[in-house]
Amino acid sequence: EPDQLPHILPEYYTRARDMMSLQNRAYFLAGAGDEATLLANETAFSCARIIPRPLRETGGGSTQISLLGQSHATPFMVAPFAYHRLLDPLGETATARGAQAQSIKTVVSAQSSVDLAQIRSAAASCDWFQLYWMGSRERTLELAEIALAAGYTVLVLTIDAPVQGVRDREIEAGFQLPPDVRAVNLSAFPATRFTPLIEGQSFVFDHIAHVLPNWRDVDWLMQSVAAPVLLKGILHPDDAARAASVGAAGVIVSNHGGRVLDRAPATLEMLLEVIKRVGSEYPVLMDGGIRRGVDIFIALALGAKAVLIGRPVVCGLCVAGELGVSHVLRLLRDELEIAMLLSGCASINDIHADMVHLKL
Ligand code: FNR
Numbered sequence: 012e013p014d015q016l017p018h019i020l021p022e023y024y025t026r027a028r029d030m031m032s033l034q035n036r037a038y039f040l041a042g043a044g045d046e047a048t049l050l051a052n053e054t055a056f057s058c059a060r061i062i063p064r065p066l067r068e069t070g071g072g073s074t075q076i077s078l079l080g081q082s083h084a085t086p087f088m089v090a091p092f093a094y095h096r097l098l099d100p101l102g103e104t105a106t107a108r109g110a111q112a113q114s115i116k117t118v119v120s121a122q123s124s125v126d127l128a129q130i131r132s133a134a135a136s137c138d139w140f141q142l143y144w145m146g147s148r149e150r151t152l153e154l155a156e157i158a159l160a161a162g163y164t165v166l167v168l169t170i171d172a173p174v175q176g177v178r179d180r181e182i183e184a185g186f187q188l189p190p191d192v193r194a195v196n197l198s199a200f201p202a203t204r205f206t207p208l209i210e211g212q213s214f215v216f217d218h219i220a221h222v223l224p225n226w227r228d229v230d231w232l233m234q235s236v237a238a239p240v241l242l243k244g245i246l247h248p249d250d251a252a253r254a255a256s257v258g259a260a261g262v263i264v265s266n267h268g269g270r271v272l273d274r275a276p277a278t279l280e281m282l283l284e285v286i287k288r289v290g291s292e293y294p295v296l297m298d299g300g301i302r303r304g305v306d307i308f309i310a311l312a313l314g315a316k317a318v319l320i321g322r323p324v325v326c327g328l329c330v331a332g333e334l335g336v337s338h339v340l341r342l343l344r345d346e347l348e349i350a351m352l353l354s355g356c357a358s359i360n361d362i363h364a365d366m367v368h369l370k371l
Pocket of ligand 1: 243
């Protein structure tokens with residue numbers, strides 16, 4: 012019932028938390044370890060301050076940007092997150108359609124619970140696909156080519172989650188995927204084969220580490236894929252510079268929403284350092300901790316070309332499916348536009364670093 016939708020963003024967040032099962036709450040909303048990084052992402056934004064510049068001309072303004080040769084109606088997209096069917100029976104199809112209704116793109120996760128081609132045919136504007144390293148160069152390229160054949164045009168390689176983080180909340184809640192929700196795009200890929208375990212060996216280092224990618228593999232992938240590839244999960248400025256030097260089309264400053272390495276720094280803090288290192292021309296995106304339109308403004312002021320939105324969309328999907336996703340994104344856009352008007356910015360290019368004071 013549309014008139015029963017929340018009217019404000021925080022109500023989406025509290026209602027979703029209340030509606031979710033203990034298991035889903037642990038999977039979708041919690042972070043790794045003590046959740047220091049999850050909290051740090053949000054705190055960095057809530058500590059930043061915007062210095063408005065009223066009285067400037069704002070008539071005819073817009074939130075439009077161009078990015079990698081594409082035009083985007085807003086400087087934000089839906090972050091890739093896994094298993095939307097845990098929250099809504101239509102899963103990623105509902106999310107992509109809800110976002111498309113607001114002219115916003117969804118980055119489809121490699122671990123989507125709906126077939127990647129099906130999502131794309133449900134929402135034609137949805138043409139960014141996120142890859143994980145599939146254990147070998149050939150398999151990773153194969154997944155990339157499946158996505159390109161389905162019509163995706165921009166790829167995002169996530170590099171910050173080579174293994175699961177320490178997910179205490181999920182362990183406590185006994186989180187498990189139900190039998191009808193699967194990473195359907197990956198089911199055709201054979202499970203990664205590990206070398207046989209010899210007594211006394213480290214499971215992590217001897218069984219997992221040898222199938223993880225390194226910079227040479229990433230360099231190879233960049234040369235082998237006929238599409239722009241962004242690297243997601245960059246925090247160190249030198250890694251952003253290295254990404255640029257191996258031909259990444261851009262980087263996404265991210266700590267996976269605080270779900271992998273607990274005690275990694277807030278992404279907003281590292282954004283500044285990364286841009287100092289790679290300059291303002293190179294496409295640097297960011298995500299983590301954005302809950303309000305003003306947070307988007309702050310990230311853009313500090314130099315992000317665009318941002319990705321994770322948990323807020325999770326909550327919209329949980330509360331009201333496709334409509335909830337659409338409404339959450341609409342509220343974020345309205346809030347961003349209000350922030351722009353109140354601060355005297357007619358366009359995204361008017362949002363400058365001297366308008367934000369970071370009190371970290
Ligand atoms: C994620 N994220 C993620 N990232 C990715 O590249 N591939 C994936 O499959 C997933 N899966 C995933 C599941 C869930 C439940 C969440 C919450 C997140 C990380 C995601 O893309 C993004 O980096 C963060 O969600 C951004 O932080 P906020 O906006 O959630 O604070």
